[in-house]
Amino acid sequence: MPKRTDIQSVMVIGSGPIVIGQACEFDYSGTQACRVLRAEGFRVILVNSNPATIMTDPEFADATYVEPITPDMVEKIIAKERPDALLPTLGGQTALNTAIALHEAGVLAKYDVELIGADVDAIQAGENRELFKGIVAKVARERGLNADSARSFVCHTLDECLTAAGELGYPLVVRPSFTMGGVGSGFAHDEEGLRRIAGAGLDASPTTEVLLEESILGWKEYELEVMRDKADNVVIVCSIENIDPMGVHTGDSVTVAPALTLTDREYQNMRDVAIAVIREVGVDTGGCNIQFAVDPATGRMVVIEMNPRVSRSSALASKATGFPIAKIAAKLAIGYTLDEIPNDITKETPASFEPSLDYIVVKVPRFAFDKFPGADQTLTTHMKSVGEAMAIGRSFPEALQKALRSLEKKGAVFTWAGEPGDKDDLLRACRTPHDSRLFTMQQAIRAGATPAELFEATAVDPWFLDQLYAIDEVAAELRQAPQLTAEVLTKVKRHGFSDLQIAELRDMTEPRVRDLRHALGVRPVYNTVDTCAAEFAARTPYLYSTYDEETEVPYGERPKVLILGSGPNRIGQGIEFDYACVHASFELSAAGYETVMVNCNPETVSTDYDTSDRLYFEPLTLEDVLEVVHAEQQTGPVAGVIVQLGGQTPLGLAQALKDAGVPIVGTSPESIHLAEERGAFGRVLAEAGLPAPKHGTAVTVDEALAIAGEIGYPVLVRPSYVLGGAGMAIVYDDETLTTYMSKAGAASDHPVLVDKFLDEAVEIDVDALFDGEELYLGGVMEHIEEAGIHSGDSACSLPPMTLGSHDIKRIRTATEEIARGVGVRGLLNVQYAMSANILYVLEANPRASRTVPFVSKATAVPLAKAAARVMMGATVAELRAEGMLPAEGDGGTMPLDAPIAVKEAVLPFNRFRGVDTVLGPEMRSTGEVMGIDQFFGTAYAKSQAAAYGSLPTGGRAFVSVANRDKRAMIFPVKALADLGFEILATEGTAEVLRRNGVHAKIVRKQSDGTGPEGEPTIGRRILDGEVDLIVNTPFGSPGQAGPRLDGYEIRTAAVLRGIPCITTVQGLAAAVQGIQAIVRGDIGVRSLQEHAERLRGRASAVAGEE
């Protein structure tokens, strides 16, 4: 059944901003889908509000709408573009929910849009737990399969929940319907817990529905990735086993592929059930996954749930097997059957097969609890990790240890240094699932825990536990070996130990271990991920290292460029860096190089085997990268290694790589040091005559106090060498500074930087390109929030709303001075603060920044591609001549009627209940969205709608601001009142408002408690849903009682209820403009291609005038 010819255009919906539970795996799947559809000749219309994605690059679709993914905005796009079909299964739950909403609202019928790759009834059946249970029971009954569901009750009220709990007993599981990533779900151990969790769950569910279920805590957990075509051919792409048993969300579990502890009978039963269920559910075509739990004592198998769409696990399964699920799902949606699609890897065999693995894949989650003090760090059915790393090895120990070091996280990698601690304490810690539990288990083994004890504490399958013991035994052998022979080293390496671990165990240095290992000829080989366990020859070089027999690296004809990726997603280093790496790869491949990608993040486009000419799925440590470089040098000339695009991870390796003789292209490691090291950078600035805020560097408390005394409070303190503002704080007094220093001193060996904090400054972010001679100003972004809020968390606008051409000229000059002074070749990001008309330089980063994709989209210039070329020696002039960069002008000379793009950060507070939502100098956002329109107000409104749901256009607004903000808030609050909002305020704020002619009703603060007449506090009123908009700027020091705590309660209530909460007065002003724009009702949609057309037309007109 070949491709359908009755449809010509297809709309694809993306997944929006990166949030916990829905990350860049959907960029990977959406990008694959767009590529397939375009290659097949369809007109592709894409909607995604996330500018950091590859899929929203204008070249991946015919019409790319960076607009909010809300049903009404998507309807506007449908009305304008009139697509024949809508493919909603590749953009996560967001896309699926939007498509269902459009279907239910009759929009799809109205515009005659066919849903492809999905069936509404099937989606309902798959996602409605009661219906789904019925399906499981039916297939088990009719086909005689061993399949069951956990006993459960569907409840719509708290009372129903309590009745159900009487039947099921505690503990029990609460699962809200139609939420993603397990939002709102959890274990209730008693009635109080049930009230809390089920209450929130009912709120979180769009259908006010939760499922209460018998506890299957501690059972083995599995997942199958299934593909089905319209001819009803079904294949299982991959089985995945969770090492963490039931009770921990799959996204937070350490998982392994293929499943390792099932007999064939059990596996085939699971396979039969999966296939029977998806047939019964009626999944149209494409990928879906289905999860199982197995009672380790009896083998009773329970079907947990299925997702009738491509999921996070699909991305993992694709990378784990080489079977590109999203790409094939897109082909199936347009009419092909599995047997008509060739297997990309072998080229000769078809996609209608089940991959066979001759290696083991381990995925480990990466958490960011350090960013959210106060958050509950226990792992539950509610996903909390922000990223993941995957590793491949020829044995489980090898893959596991590679995966752990891929995390680049302290305390993740197994260690035998120091004392392990008390066995009983460690076993107790193991009982509760937590970040790095495997590490705790390894320490428990060191402390003498037996397999039985460890099993009792964790319920982790004894086979996996034994593998941990095997690793421990090999460590002991290594420690006791009289000599490091090739034999000893080979065995240790086959168990995944790094040179660093070996050095620690042998009390040597890492370079010494490496030299010895190389001298003994113990080096990894590179095997191919070939989908077929070597049964057929692989044509695609997708490689992983292992200490095995034969290497399979093909010889390369063209000069090779290695691009080091950014590793697991974390806050501060995410998809934006992958974007830059992927762009470099595309561009350099087109420019005649053989591109070689090195990365370990399975969610990304960069680790798609057809993004680069070669892919190494490897940890980004010095050892692993050096071995890849060596392997590549054996098979052809290596022109250079790019470290500038993957964020801090590769940048941190630059000097060591260069010292090892690896050719680094672009900005040299010495230049990187010039920008990163405070003293050196200070000299660069001094030479250029550029001011920086007064600052000093302190190691001790006294030094810090002395510096603060000299430069005056407030001061901004932070450890040197960090990304994402980790450990940054604004400090207003000696006492807080003393506390900070004692903590920081303990946490790091690096000195602490103490800067004068510029209150009320405008912060400016610049991305630029420098070739040694000419500067291309990519874009100038003005932060909406004032300085002090991390640039990653701050909304910003491009072009800057309030800077004039004179300011931009100063910024251009300063940026050029810095680029020259540092010696940049490629990208440079500079952060400035404009205060009292003085332009201060806050910091410069000689690398791709988080804002590169945003700038590229807002200005219609492929900045990362241009940067890659500059790094390889092209000049800005050449790129202008080529047409890659505009012939004239740059991001600093945007025409006055250029569209305004607003970037807004998306914060994960709904995942971390109890964490203060106030923004600060430490970055906490997981993702971003872009709103683009002709005017700032509409662009801002779009950014808010995309990030948090639409701004309210009426109702009650609660205002409570710090004294310093009282003057500035009068005008915007008055505007709100004029728009018809009823204004509620705390006493002090209300007074100021009333004196300025704004009627404000006084409400009780949290600390006032409920009034004598039962008047509720503001917190209560927010929780009761009586407030539609909250404006609360924080004051007082964190952690204290009083006003700061009041604000905390308010903001927490806002998060619980999902009410927009504005924490800066600048944000309020922007919101008012946005609300006005919505009220005017003139929010339209325009594709990036149309914006670019206008920009180009305008730019040439401007150039003509000059």
Add this chain to the structure above:
Amino acid sequence: MLVLEDGRVFHGIPYGAEGETFGEMVFNTGMTGYQETLTDPSYHRQIVAMTAPHIGNTGVNDEDPESSRVWVSGYVVREPARVSSNWRANRSLDDYLRAQGVVGIAIAGTRALTRHLRERGAMRAGVFSGTALAPVEELLERVRRSPAMEGADLAEAVSTAEPYVVPAIGAKRFTVAAVDLGIKAMTPHRMAERGCEVHVLPASSTAEDILALAPDGVFFSNGPGDPATADGPVEALRGVLDSGTPFFGICFGNQIFGRALGLGTYKLRYGHRGVNQPVQDRRTGKVEISAHNHGFAVQAPLEGSFDTPYGPAEVSHVNLNDDCVEGLRLLDRPAFSVQYHPEAAAGPHDSAGLFDGFCALMESARGRVSVTMSAEAARGHGAGEEPGADTEGSKGA
């Protein structure tokens, strides 16, 4: 030490019994089902390398073997399990191999070995450990002296000595005469589930022996060795076909059927051994993910029908990986066979419907109901159709 006849040597650690063993070196790409693989008689005189690295994780139980003993002549793995973890397991694989006297070896280079076999083809090999170790040249000499698979007549060696009966589960509907050329336990079980009383007969059975049972249908099983040598079974099958009794064959049985129709057989370079092979039903276009274990195949024209002494026939199933013939069917007579394993132990159950197809043929031939063998009946209904044994098995003790 593992020594291949072309001189390639792999060093490793002894696994299972120590000593020496010889056989044809083949690889299996299944990620589950080592116990079924080891006990599959078709692996007689073969040294099997598992491409999946971790083997033995779920130990050994009493329910999953496909015959009463391990048939592989040697076993090559990468990472033998140190513990067994499964609620049905009652001993470790290592102990089991030792008890069965199977010489095995754990080597790092199972992938290198697989690639070698893929490029050079299956070849003779020997595994040596303990007192059997000697200088490589001498071991190589021993390997080269061992018999080759081509021309090997092995069915009788693995076949049952005496006939036995597998009773029907539930009401008996048919009598099936099943010629054991290396039959797996799951095969008669699959038929028994469908109401067949299965009379398992020795490989040496003649047409008269078979037809003496007055069976509703005749079945020829899988088995080891070169089909070109199996003149006896071919003769027997011709007699069965002459009688007009419905026939179904699997694997070796497919090759015997091919020969009975006058077709040739040949040795594949490295065979199909695994549980992930895509086989397409030519009539419906549907693809089954199927279990395979064959080193030989039938030579037949893929397109259209061809003439045979029993009237026109066609290739019913084809392997999409390499266009290998995977099934044959007579167009005017009730006889068909497949090269792969619908009984699927180990392996997916997509093809279980073929047993229903066989039952439909018997039903029709009996004239009780007038059914011709429709594509629908022959192709089966895919996974999920598997009642009975598996379910009970998994629910086990």
